[in-house]
Amino acid sequence: MQRNGRTLGSREIERKFLVKSLPEKLKRSRRYLIAQGYLASEPGGRHVRIRKKGKTASLTFKVGRGGAREEREIKLSAKQFAMLWPATTGRRLRKLRHELPWKNVLIEIDIYRGKHAGLVVAEVEFPDRATCRKFKPPSWFGREVTGEKRYSNVRLANE
Amino acid sequence: MQRNGRTLGSREIERKFLVKSLPEKLKRSRRYLIAQGYLASEPGGRHVRIRKKGKTASLTFKVGRGGAREEREIKLSAKQFAMLWPATTGRRLRKLRHELPWKNVLIEIDIYRGKHAGLVVAEVEFPDRATCRKFKPPSWFGREVTGEKRYSNVRLANE
Numbered sequence: 001m002q003r004n005g006r007t008l009g010s011r012e013i014e015r016k017f018l019v020k021s022l023p024e025k026l027k028r029s030r031r032y033l034i035a036q037g038y039l040a041s042e043p044g045g046r047h048v049r050i051r052k053k054g055k056t057a058s059l060t061f062k063v064g065r066g067g068a069r070e071e072r073e074i075k076l077s078a079k080q081f082a083m084l085w086p087a088t089t090g091r092r093l094r095k096l097r098h099e100l101p102w103k104n105v106l107i108e109i110d111i112y113r114g115k116h117a118g119l120v121v122a123e124v125e126f127p128d129r130a131t132c133r134k135f136k137p138p139s140w141f142g143r144e145v146t147g148e149k150r151y152s153n154v155r156l157a158n159e
Numbered sequence: 160m161q162r163n164g165r166t167l168g169s170r171e172i173e174r175k176f177l178v179k180s181l182p183e184k185l186k187r188s189r190r191y192l193i194a195q196g197y198l199a200s201e202p203g204g205r206h207v208r209i210r211k212k213g214k215t216a217s218l219t220f221k222v223g224r225g226g227a228r229e230e231r232e233i234k235l236s237a238k239q240f241a242m243l244w245p246a247t248t249g250r251r252l253r254k255l256r257h258e259l260p261w262k263n264v265l266i267e268i269d270i271y272r273g274k275h276a277g278l279v280v281a282e283v284e285f286p287d288r289a290t291c292r293k294f295k296p297p298s299w300f301g302r303e304v305t306g307e308k309r310y311s312n313v314r315l316a317n318e
Contacts, residue, residue, distance in 0.1 A: 039199070039207045039220050040198070040199040040200060040201050040205050040206050040207045040220070041199060041201070042199050042200065042201060046199050047199050048198045048199045048207045059218075059243075061198050061199070061243060061246045063246070070246075072242055072243055072245070072246050073242070074235075074238075074239040074242050074243060075239075076233075079233075080233040080234075083231055083232070083233050084218075084220060084231055084233060086231070087220045087222070087229075087231050
């Protein structure tokens with residue numbers, strides 16, 4: 001992902017957790033409304049997603065599942081996004097994302113809207129495998145769901 | 160497709176044929192080198208393709224198979240194309256396309272390169288279903304292969 005200044009077209013290392021309770025400081029964190037939809041997704045997890053995050057549109061290719069996967073992303077103009085968005089009908093989701101700096105990492109907390117309202121998920125992205133392994137989840141995290149298909153965004157969007 | 164001035168984000172009506180012999184006038188027709196690759200493709204035919212045709216890059220979403228299907232296409236900048244192209248490794252094909260005006264339609268003749276060298280296919284796109292049904296193939300056309308998975312570009316690229 002581009003937000004940490006990492007190169008686009010990179011390999012992600014991340015873990016995903018359910019969230020039991022929202023921390024107090026979430027009220028002061030940065031947040032964005034995200035609407036995303038899937039143009040095509042293969043059973044093995046390979047897919048093409050388009051997304052509007054705030055006012056920024058992007059198209060992202062991902063391959064692989066679970067803790068580490070390859071990702072390539074481009075920005076889309078408003079016109080490019082508008083042309084492709086209708087193709088995602090029935091394969092969309094909406095969520096409110098909060099970005100919470102926590103120790104040496106950034107936690108992204110996604111509060112789902114629409115048919116998945118009530119689901120809250122935290123994703124933590126790591127610079128390397130060692131940091132990933134050593135990560136101690138905060139007390140308000142629930143069960144780890146890294147790599148569980150049930151909580152993949154592709155699956156949630158298609159349900 | 161955009162070349163005939165039709166709106167992008169439209170429904171295609173087309174037929175596809177093998178080509179037995181190349182017509183003499185092909186030498187004077189417009190031609191482009193095409194390189195294309197697939198970001199993701201679903202078993203039902205839904206897919207996302209990126210393509211360089213001459214110097215123009217594009218991303219195309221298609222759904223459905225056979226005689227009529229929905230298609231949405233955007234142009235890509237050289238930079239956008241360069242970011243996504245590596246994701247198509249192992250899912251690419253190259254062909255030389257000739258555009259041949261013939262009676263009231265445009266015939267596209269694709270001469271495949273690389274591992275499919277020897278395969279020559281003609282595609283004819285129609286403005287409506289009536290014109291499509293009435294079409295009489297020229298004598299140098301071979302068997303009709305409209306909707307045959309074996310000759311779909313996705314399949315050829317993945318073989």
